[in-house]
Amino acid sequence: MTWIPLCLMLAIACLYYVFYLPGRLFLGPEKTRAGYLRERKDAVYENLRDLNFEYKAGKVPDADYASLKSSLQDEAATLLAEISRLESLAPASRKPRV
Amino acid sequence: MAEIGSFALLLALALSAYSFLAGIVALIFQNRASSQLVGVTAGGPGVTPSVGESSLATMLRQGSERIGETARRAGIATFAAVLxxxxxxVICAFRNDFSIAYILHHSNRDLPGPYKFAVLWSGQEGSLLFWSLLLAAYGFVLRLRYKTDPRLFAYASVVLSGVQIFFLLLLNFAAHPFAIVTGTIPADGNGLNPLLQYPEMVIHPPMLYLGYVGFTVPFAFALGALIMKYPGEKWIHITRRWTMVTWAFLTCGVFLGAHWAYSVLGWGGYWGWDPVENASLMPWLTGTAFLHSVMMQEKRGMLKMWNMWLVFATFWLAILGTFLTRSGIISSVHAFAQSSIGDWFAWFLAITLIVFLFFFFKNKSHLRSEHKLESLVSRESSFLFNNLLFVLLCFTVLWGTWFPKISELVQGNKVTVGAPFYNRVAIPVALLLLILTAVGPLLAWRKTSLESLKRNFMWPTVGAVVVAVFLMITPQSWGSPFGLKPWQDISYFYSLMAIALSVLVTLTVASEFYRGGRVISKHTGQGMFASMVQLTHRNTRRYGGYIVHFGVVMVIIGFAGAAFNQDKEMEMGYGDKMTIGPYTLICRSYTDDDAPNYASEWAVLDVYKGGKQIDTMTPVRRFYKASQQTSTMPDIRSSLNEDLYLVFEGLNQDNGHPILKAHLNALVMWIWMGVWIMLGGTILALIPNAPAPVRVPAPARLERTQAAPVVTGD
Incomplete structure (x- = not known):
């Protein structure tokens, strides 16, 4: 029957760990649309970097490069425009909640 | 001891149930509090929220956040309990505690130590406990890393807890690993299945299970992101490494299984399209498709619905694989259990499908594509075709695996499909996938012009054609794979195609490294090799991926070698000769041995090549005392060209003469080398990128003021 105190100790340790919450909780920053658009912008920039590199490596002909670069720049411009519009509406940036 | 184990399982169930329920409650109230706060603050100009409304919402949120934290901690504590x-x-196995039915049935006193450790996953109850342990371990890591994105991780944690509850319910109420033997306790156990007493069996199941279980994590994140309508694709970034690690484990598990079958089962092959082999292949196929198509979502915001389905299918097929392996519902050479847990799995599979369908159709609008396919000749379309081929192959394997059950339900008799059924689809699909592996990396995103195609493909294609012609015109006496005449046999045609396309892939991969290295070399003045190393370090995922492709090429070349396989069987007395390919085998003697765990008979054969003795081989036949079963241990002599594979099949019942079977398997070593390269490439892809000192000019068209809204992030 030595297992009973062992099991009790285990259960108490688990309950203590689960329910004893000292201090404040880390909740992280809230995800906003502007944040989402910044992620998209980063992705488009990465695509632009890839395209530039492939062009320099000789994989993409001049005409293809110009057209692909232009469409990626259009996409980035659209994103930047919306980001700046959202930032002008909410100038105070949110800080992470702790 | 058994009582402690039983209590730990009950405690784990209670903790994961709490983690699941409290997690759901916390998320519901957090959402409600957020919408109240939004409602209060969005009342518009002049509408001032009452202090009561605002403080109630704040209290609600704080309370739910604390409940959420207890749910997270309960998930972490679940790991401790399952561990x-x-x-x-395992301790009970080492202590030979045969009062526990599981230990009695899967171990014995003379079982070597490593196999006693492997008892944990050798039977149904233990392997379900192992599944649960790995899931809890993945959950443990996930919950510790919650600061990356607490809300998304909270959703994923709830999904993981839901899956964990299922396995803990099974362990506590249907397949208890600590069930006690009633009546007299035997002095020794029944022993471990002889087929499992092989070193690779100590690592093959853990690898496979790490792969199976691991796909629960990307699924949990995907479902969590779908439920919360997660804005953006960051969940993919978060799960990218999880998915790659999981895929590597599954790859390792699948090929270790193939190597085990090759080294132990004694039929001379590594893949027999057995249902349990198929069960591991199916999630690998959809998982591989997901690894490719997810790039389209990251780069272009496309295929979001498809990816959701792929990640769900991968998880679902992994559960189905565990079910197949453990339930014995379909006959297999290595379904090591027959049990009644099939109903539990069927219900779980149905519930997960319903839950997924519910949230998929509820939040489908959140998954709409941000871009359309612009051209059929583009990187996107190559990924799309690659995905369709993987899914087609997966469906074929699924159909063939379940056909005996389907035919039994429809016609009343079981009809089993064999290798020809699978090969009819798998070989052409594999060849098409090789073409896409060669073509894909050279195509540009969005669209590729004819000029670009010409520029990138001319030399690799010329190289592949030259190699194909060379293989056709060389004499067959050079050994495999030379002297391939595709018109002689369809298998030769497939082999030639596989090798030629493998050369095409290798050349395109090499050209990617060379071109990238040349750009860096030009800018930095470094040598070509140093530049290629730097190039790889700057984009480990891409170039690691290319190395994985190279590994795949080697595996395919190994598969192509099957067209040249030979085998021969004969009774061999002392001094008898057998000739196979370039080898002559002369039987020198037979001997036997007695170990505590098994008795064995050995054949001793001298191997000659070109008139010179090059080796002595000793295929073995073992008789395991505890389980009263016989097992063969082939002796394999591997080289880059071929494996000489000898099996001691036993004695002829009529005249007592020993029977030896010899296989000459071409290019098999290429498969195992290819797998190492695939794993090396995956490890490379997991290394973080070095920062690239490249400047990108900012887009010059910021003057757009009335920009159309970009895709919704909800």
């Missing part, structure tokens, strides 16, 4: 149960089971 304890697993440790207890």
């Amino acid at each position: 304890l149960a697993s440790v207890v089971l």
